[in-house]
Amino acid sequence: MxxxxxxxxxxxxxxxxxxxxxxxxxxxxxxxxxxxxxxxxxxxxxxxxxxxxxxxxxxxxxxxxxxxxxxxxxxxxxxxxxxxxxxxxxxxxxxxxxxxxxxxxxxxxxxxxxxxxxxxxxxVFGVAGLTAYFGLLECGQPKPGETVVVSAAAGSVGSIVGQIAKLKGCRVVGVAGGAEKGRWLTEELGFDAAVDYKAGDLRRQLKEAAPGGIDVYFDNVGGDVFETCLFAMNTFGRIACCGAVSQYDGEAPRHGPRGVPGLIVTKRLTLRGFIVSDFDDKRSQALRDLQTWVAEGRLKVHxxxxxxxxxxxxxxxxxxxxxxxxxxxxxxx
Amino acid sequence: MxxxxxxxxxxxxxxxxxxxxxxxxxxxxxxxxxxxxxxxxxxxxxxxxxxxxxxxxxxxxxxxxxxxxxxxxxxxxxxxxxxxxxxxxxxxxxxxxxxxxxxxxxxxxxxxxxxxxxxxxxxVFGVAGLTAYFGLLECGQPKPGETVVVSAAAGSVGSIVGQIAKLKGCRVVGVAGGAEKGRWLTEELGFDAAVDYKAGDLRRQLKEAAPGGIDVYFDNVGGDVFETCLFAMNTFGRIACCGAVSQYDGEAPRHGPRGVPGLIVTKRLTLRGFIVSDFDDKRSQALRDLQTWVAEGRLKVHxxxxxxxxxxxxxxxxxxxxxxxxxxxxxxx
Structure with missing residues (x-):
């Protein structure tokens, strides 16, 4: 039947x-x-x-x-x-x-x-959590004391990226749209600062939020935010390329970010694109870490x-x- | 006096x-x-x-x-x-x-x-040779049988990159300006194919010269050649970012290559910028290799x-x- x-x-x-x-x-x-x-x-x-x-x-x-x-x-x-x-x-x-x-x-x-x-x-124990974990730790390679910036910071991946970066001893700046999301990131999730890409002058905002420059940029959005972060990267910085949501919902973009590849050379940057299944061999350890952090209340799940x-x-x-x-x-x- | x-x-x-x-x-x-x-x-x-x-x-x-x-x-x-x-x-x-x-x-x-x-x-034993060596082998990580494309291929660095890639068992395509340079690359230096960026339709030319796609792109020029190669990269390809000479001699560029960072994600690419002094700790081994290859006549110096x-x-x-x-x-x- x-x-x-x-x-x-x-x-x-x-x-x-x-x-x-x-x-x-x-x-x-x-x-x-x-x-x-x-x-x-x-x-x-x-x-x-x-x-x-x-x-x-x-x-x-x-x-x-x-x-x-x-x-x-x-x-x-x-x-x-x-x-x-x-x-x-x-x-x-x-x-x-x-x-x-x-x-x-x-x-x-x-x-x-x-x-x-x-x-x-x-x-947190699915694609979002594992994407955050592998992108940040494998592609971003953050070291304690470094500055990590993540875009779409209030999203499923970004909200976890920022919290893991804090667990690893980094200064964390989230890029998100609107002051309310920014408050949520800093007050609820423990980000050090938030930047509102809808409020204009992203370059100046980033400079205030990350005065020492960016060591790791976890990119979920591409476009203008990517370009602005590229110009703010420190020497030997790493960019984890996870997605380009700003480019998905519209016409095909007519051009890409300025500074590519010139700034990649002069700043000696590494950019690495990935999807979660690239790290299947490290999945068990990742899940163990994520489960421990959640159980200990150090990683909040929304x-x-x-x-x-x-x-x-x-x-x-x-x-x-x-x-x-x-x-x-x-x-x- | x-x-x-x-x-x-x-x-x-x-x-x-x-x-x-x-x-x-x-x-x-x-x-x-x-x-x-x-x-x-x-x-x-x-x-x-x-x-x-x-x-x-x-x-x-x-x-x-x-x-x-x-x-x-x-x-x-x-x-x-x-x-x-x-x-x-x-x-x-x-x-x-x-x-x-x-x-x-x-x-x-x-x-x-x-x-x-x-x-x-x-x-060959100075900045040019060491730049070619480290950029190709450390940033490009070529494997035998892979396809390596190098731009400014007739230049000081590019002409050495292509020859080292051949020594490592790769298929090598050089991008250079003019048919005469192309002949020089293939007939004198042993490149498998050459592409003339001045002859138009670079995309089609690259497709013919590298029908299996590009695994390693050694970029000396940026701009349109960079963008075209980016679209031709294979999954898990590597781009060694060495310079952007197409962008140096003129006004500041108004925009960068399309496909950044979108293609970096979907193709899971790694882009790495470098300058030769980043590899000072590996300099002795590099010079020994270069000297051996020149002495054996396997690396021609122009x-x-x-x-x-x-x-x-x-x-x-x-x-x-x-x-x-x-x-x-x-x-x-």
Whole structure:
């Protein structure tokens, strides 16, 4: 007997700014797994700026195309996974897309540990936390006493980057939009200073917040913030290139940041791009560290949970506009 | 008794393109060293694109100012170096500037080995050779079978980079201006292919010359060539940022390469800027390798020697226009 499967389809690829109108909700049928496949039920959909980047063209995954169920990762429950060790009810992270039920290759699933709240499996112990950990520590290589600047600092990754940098003895400056977010960063999360990119004269603000220059810049945004930080880098500084959200939601940019590659030479900078799966071999240690810091109360976890599959498009549009603090996800079930 | 000291003064800082008119030749007096100082006599002045970059502002050295003797390094002979182990006649590399005689701090001088031709101390066994060696091997990390692209490939550094990459088992593509330089790279130096940036459609040319994409790009030029190579990089590719000569001789650029930092993330690239002195601790091994390769005939050395101090300005202007093949220097004495 077929059971309903609500699906959100990417109805058309955005040419400029993404809106909820680019999506539509359809009713499909609950699919049946074939050999090597599992049927999973979506619990929490992860929302990430990368969802928007996938619409621009091939990245580390193929470009999305119109008319298909919108792609995305989620915390999901195994319904059936024949020929595997997975049991019904097991929690997994899966590339479900935005729908109630999905068929996924069994070999790409791994059972997640039972921990509470389970949403942490999508935030601090999921892609966001591991991205922050590896990007900062492996690409940024911060040393005690150095100055770390992170952009999109109130976001899922940035809010963790800043806290880990503090744990490592660094001076931490967060770049975020609006004075209220800035207060949240400094008063709640322990950042040393915040810079409001919407308030203008970013160069002067950064100079005041990081008077000794920047040793590590964790970049989530690209564009003008990247350029301004590049000019403020110290000799032998490191830039962890994690994303370029300022460039995702609009036309293709006509030009890039000034100072590339000239300042990279004169300041002897290292820029390194990464995605979280590049560090799979170091994942266990990373999770142990993150779990310890959370358990000790030294790493605060903020989650922004939206209710209802039907609200996923608006939730992504809001994320791209900077609505969220910490990890945004959609509770489907 | 005062002896004449011809000096070339940077008469005015160029606002756009540099010309020989920005300099003038004056007659000074032979200076006398004070405590901790040595008097040296210039033999061969090293010409480098960096000479022009120093006129743009502070780099890894202070910006040049108008009215001073033009800065530059040279192979020089010690005339007197009181309170040191240096003897008259010893060869040193010194920051003499463009003049017959210079006073330099004794502690910054090191006696060079006696080898013939001594001009190799400025080319393959000097800054050019060491820059090629460290930039390629330390920043580029080429592996056998990978594709290495180098820009300004017919220049002092590029011509050595390409040959070392061949020694390491790579496929090597040189970017240079003009078909004749291209033939020289492939027929004389053993490059696998050459690309003529003056012939247009660099993207298509690169695609033909490096059909498998680029694993290591050694960048000497910045600008459009940098951008085109960035788009052709393979996943986990490395870019050694050595210079940006396309950006030195003109107005400050209004924008930088597209794809920064977006492509750095999606392709998981590493970009690293360097100057040769960053690797002083590995200098001995580098020189041993370079000497072995030259002695075995596996690394060809090309030098472009201009006669006469008075011709130094025109020689630098010509270097910026791409006149030279291999290391350009001026024989003063």
């Amino acid at each position: 077929a059971e309903a499967n609500r699906q959100i389809v990417l109805d058309q690829l955005p040419q400029g700014r993404l809106s909820a109108d680019h999506f539509r909700l359809v009713q499909g049928e609950r699919p049946t797994p074939g050999p090597g496949e599992a049927l999973v039920r979506t619990h929490y959909i992860s929302l990430d700026a990368a969802n928007r980047a996938w619409m621009q063209g091939a990245t580390y995954r193929s470009a999305l195309s119109a008319g298909q169920v919108m792609a995305g990762g989620a915390l999901a429950e195994v319904v059936e996974a024949p020929d595997s060790d997975l049991l019904p009810g097991d929690l997994v992270f899966a590339d479900t897309g935005w729908q109630d039920y999905a068929i996924v290759p069994t070999k790409r699933l791994a059972k997640l540990p039972a921990l509470e709240p389970r949403t942490h499996l999508l935030s 989650e922004d949970i939206i209710e209802g599959l039907e609200n996923t498009p608006a939730a992504l549009v809001g994320l791209l506009a900077g609505e969220n603090r910490g990890k945004r996800m959609v509770k489907v079930r | 005062a002896e004449a000291n011809r000096q070339i003064v940077l008469d005015q800082l160029p606002q756009g393109r540099l010309s020989a008119d920005h300099f003038r030749l004056v007659q000074g007096e032979r200076p006398t060293p004070g405590p901790g100082e040595a008097l040296v006599r210039t033999h061969y002045i090293s010409l480098d694109a960096a000479n022009r970059a120093w006129m743009q502002g502070a780099t890894y050295r202070s910006a040049l100012s108008a009215g001073q003797v033009m800065a530059g390094g040279a192979l020089a002979e010690v005339v007197e170096a009181p309170d040191s182990d240096l003897l008259p006649g010893d060869l040193v590399f010194a920051d003499t500037g463009w003049q017959d005689y210079a006073i330099v701090p004794t502690k910054r001088l090191a006696k060079l080995p006696a080898l013939e031709p001594r001009t190799h101390l400025l080319s 030098e472009d020697i201009i006669e006469g101090l008075e011709n130094t300005p025109a020689a630098l202007v010509g270097l910026l226009a791409g006149e030279n093949r291999g290391k350009r220097m001026v024989k003063v004495r």
